[in-house]
Amino acid sequence: MKKVEELLDALGKIDPVYIEEAEKTRFVRRRKYWIPAAACVALLVLGGTYGFLQLDGGKMQESDTAMESAAALPDSPVKEESAEYAVAAEQSKGEVLWNVNEVENLQTTVACGAAPARTEYYTAEELETYYGIRILPGTLPDGFEPEEAEQGYAVSYGDDGAVMDDNCNLVYQNGENGGRLEISARTVDMGEITSFADTGLRTSEIYGTEVTVGHYRTKENGSSKADGYLAIYEKDGVNVTVEGTGIDEETFRAVLEDLLL
Amino acid sequence: MEDEKIIDLYWDRDQTAITETEQKYGRYCGRIAQNILHDAEDSKECINDTWLRAWNSMPKERPAILSAFLGAITRNLSLDCYRRKHSAKRGGGVMPCIYDELHGCVGGEEPSCHVEQGELVAALNRFLAGMDKENRVIFVRRYWYMDDIHAIALQLKVSESKVKSSLFRTRKKLRVYLEQEELL
Numbered sequence: 001m002k003k004v005e006e007l008l009d010a011l012g013k014i015d016p017v018y019i020e021e022a023e024k025t026r027f028v029r030r031r032k033y034w035i036p037a038a039a040c041v042a043l044l045v046l047g048g049t050y051g052f053l054q055l056d057g058g059k060m061q062e063s064d065t066a067m068e069s070a071a072a073l074p075d076s077p078v079k080e081e082s083a084e085y086a087v088a089a090e091q092s093k094g095e096v097l098w099n100v101n102e103v104e105n106l107q108t109t110v111a112c113g114a115a116p117a118r119t120e121y122y123t124a125e126e127l128e129t130y131y132g133i134r135i136l137p138g139t140l141p142d143g144f145e146p147e148e149a150e151q152g153y154a155v156s157y158g159d160d161g162a163v164m165d166d167n168c169n170l171v172y173q174n175g176e177n178g179g180r181l182e183i184s185a186r187t188v189d190m191g192e193i194t195s196f197a198d199t200g201l202r203t204s205e206i207y208g209t210e211v212t213v214g215h216y217r218t219k220e221n222g223s224s225k226a227d228g229y230l231a232i233y234e235k236d237g238v239n240v241t242v243e244g245t246g247i248d249e250e251t252f253r254a255v256l257e258d259l260l261l
Numbered sequence: 262m263e264d265e266k267i268i269d270l271y272w273d274r275d276q277t278a279i280t281e282t283e284q285k286y287g288r289y290c291g292r293i294a295q296n297i298l299h300d301a302e303d304s305k306e307c308i309n310d311t312w313l314r315a316w317n318s319m320p321k322e323r324p325a326i327l328s329a330f331l332g333a334i335t336r337n338l339s340l341d342c343y344r345r346k347h348s349a350k351r352g353g354g355v356m357p358c359i360y361d362e363l364h365g366c367v368g369g370e371e372p373s374c375h376v377e378q379g380e381l382v383a384a385l386n387r388f389l390a391g392m393d394k395e396n397r398v399i400f401v402r403r404y405w406y407m408d409d410i411h412a413i414a415l416q417l418k419v420s421e422s423k424v425k426s427s428l429f430r431t432r433k434k435l436r437v438y439l440e441q442e443e444l445l
Contacts, residue, residue, distance in 0.1 A: 009378065014405065
């Protein structure tokens with residue numbers, strides 16, 4: 001057998017510890033954004049909105065004010081605070097413990113920073129590799145289809161090559177009932193971020209990951225109310241938000257368990 | 262499902278073990294097969310063979326790290342399939358580059374002189390143990406998972422040039438190390 005083949009075969013038998021290490025290691029950049037006073041608009045809080053927002057065909061209306069402010073922001077100097085390798089903690093993948101909170105309001109913040117030096121566009125699969133955790137459901141709920149991102153999913157980088165904004169949304173639509181499933185992920189707090197306005201919420205434990213899950217009722221077309229679910233968690237340095245409307249609780253849970261298995 | 266429970270299912274000869282394995286590690290193993298074979302049909306076949314091989318391996322074996330155990334089976338099956346299909350030429354995907362890179366590392370086409378695989382594996386483990394973590398992860402991603410440069414850079418959030426220079430330096434060191442160990 002040739003030497004290259006021998007080496008390839010021998011590499012296949014290296015200590016499994018190194019194989020696992022290579023699978024779980026991610027380079028996590030922790031960044032601090034310094035924003036000049038003149039540009040302190042960087043954080044816009046659109047407080048207490050979701051519970052009262054009108055849904056139109058299951059799609060949330062965006063705030064024009066927020067988008068205009070975001071577009072108008074000047075450059076901001078960025079400083080990298082630290083960078084370190086993080087090995088995903090060995091999780092004790094225990095039983096699933098659900099705590100679904102009834103919530104009244106959700107809130108959206110929009111954080112904006114300096115203009116990026118360059119922007120890369122990734123496919124959904126490349127994006128999953130980029131984050132290093134599962135963000136693509138293995139099985140979609142019945143009737144849901146992915147909404148294609150025309151240019152791909154954008155990740156912006158600064159002059160120093162560091163990530164500035166990697167807040168990306170994967171959207172799945174149900175054409176029959178107007179349902180919508182949105183999976184958002186980010187490693188830096190930039191872009192539009194949805195969170196719970198309520199405090200003191202109980203958390204769920206899904207295969208070793210702590211997840212805050214909320215159920216809310218929202219108006220649909222000004223008349224009947226629809227169910228909405230929001231789940232927020234952090235895994236291996238990636239903040240993930242999963243939001244579903246036109247979807248029942250059991251199905252929403254199945255999506256989360258699928259992502260976190 | 263937890264790995265321990267999946268392994269228990271194999272040991273109990275419960276066929277749901279295969280379903281659970283496929284659900285949890287189908288994508289993981291699928292990526293390894295696709296990296297090597299660059300062909301969806303062949304990859305699918307190797308994945309199905311992986312579950313069968315795992316079923317036949319247990320309960321004789323009880324893997325400490327199930328993902329690495331399954332991934333190693335997929336890697337071996339995929340490499341065998343690749344060699345069968347590309348005995349004359351190297352085909353597409355990342356494998357031709359990997360062959361070229363390792364050829365530059367261990368030299369010629371000629372077979373080695375009676376080196377036991379166990380010795381070589383032990384030497385590789387010692388070499389890996391002496392490396393810093395960043396270069397080791399890049400090396401294993403390239404030559405165990407057969408990831409392309411772009412995928413490694415994406416996963417580790419470093420530039421592609423950094424990945425390339427790390428691999429270049431590591432291959433050079435590996436060659437020196439294997440020569441010192443008289444394994445080349």
